[in-house]
Amino acid sequence: MLLFLLKKMLSTSKKKRIIEGVKTHEKDTGSPEVQISVLTKRIEELTRHLKKNQKDHHSRRGLLGMVSERQAQMNYLQKKSVKRFNALMKKLNLKKRAS
Secondary structure (H helix, E strand, C coil): CHHHHHHHCCCHHHHHHHHHHHCCCCCCCCCHHHHHHHHHHHHHHHHHHHHHCCCCHHHHHHHHHHHHHHHHHHHHHHHHCHHHHHHHHHHHCCCCCCC
């Protein structure tokens, strides 16, 4: 079971590539842009998993939690800086959900 979970997580190299694309400064790992980007990639991977394993309700619940967390981060970034928010949404090819 543990081996299965490790395979489904983002690898360190994938995570570094994601961070390199959106970081705001050299040691940036916690800005909203980085957090939203990493969550987006994890959501995409988990969505692919759930298309193959439709009865995996535990993972589906985790997916809903990640989507909720990403939405909260997006709301925060939009309130803080609309310019940064719009640039990130364009870069990640995301649409803002109606609140």
